Amino acid sequence: MATNYWLMKSEPESFSIEDLKAAPHQTTFWDGVRNYQARNFMWQEMRVGDRCFFYHSNAKPPGIVGIVKVAKQAYPDPTQFDTQSKYYDAKASLEKPRWYAVEVKLERIFKQLLSLDQLKSYPELEGMTLLKKGSRLSIQPVSKAHWDFVTKKLS
């Protein structure tokens, strides 16, 4: 099956790409996603080996900072069952989990980030979900053309 491309947002203050670098096996479980569209992408479309841009949101400046790879297919997010967690969801049950997430592994950190301003400046990236007005989706698909363009800029 063809590899798909994605973009995943994280606020560096809660989890940065440096945190991922320092994590055991440079791998992390992408828990805490509580948006159905984002969940559906992880749960139903992401496959092991898919690659994702790691995007720092709410950062100075915001931008793409690296690439991660899907290391494990989606499974139920345990934080939804944990009453101590801020991600606890009373409407979720073990029999009927609501929230799923994948594991990702660090692939590379770019020497310099590609900032949101830069991304906006390229006509080649027109139509990219990230750049659409009002787009807040934290997990989003990236077209192969856009993926190739960005990785070429950063190579």
Next chain:
DNA sequence: GCCAACGTTGGC
């Protein structure tokens, strides 16, 4: 810290 855009919840 502000606030626009968006998603979710719950009363009716």
Next chain:
DNA sequence: GCCAACGTTGGC
């Protein structure tokens, strides 16, 4: 099933 109220995201 509508929609107002509320909460969240995320750039600025």
